């Protein structure tokens with residue numbers, strides 16, 4: 001059987017595509033909402049018409065926040081897709097993801113968010129995300 005055309009729809013099984021592809025278009029809010037169930041810890045934000053994914057964590061120390069970023073950076077480099085990283089008030093890590101090249105959300109952003117969720121960062125957190 002030729003399985004080459006069968007691709008999983010799970011975000012974590014996908015890989016980000018380069019953002020400079022001509023055919024890349026920002027998804028509308030309906031399309032974004034259909035993917036949100038796969039990244040339930042993330043919020044959909046709309047800043048001046050630009051949709052973004054946003055999630056926050058509370059880390060134990062400032063240094064653990066930096067370590068958090070190092071782990072995310074390794075993933076982002078591997079995907080060729082990069083989040084905005086904020087370390088606010090020493091122990092709040094906030095990550096925003098959108099596709100800068102086109103000023104909106106693409107599947108890349110959801111893939112990156114889903115893969116960030118899979119990182120083992122529990123040792124860095126002051127409390128578990130759901131607390």
Ligand SMILES: C[C@H](O)[C@H](O)[C@H]1CNC2=NC(N)=NC(=O)C2=N1
Pocket residue numbers: 017018019020080081082083097098099100101102
């Ligand atoms: C060619 C390459 O995909 C682009 O330069 C990438 C790099 N990482 C990126 N990351 C994000 N979030 N948005 C971009 O537009 C972007 N561009």
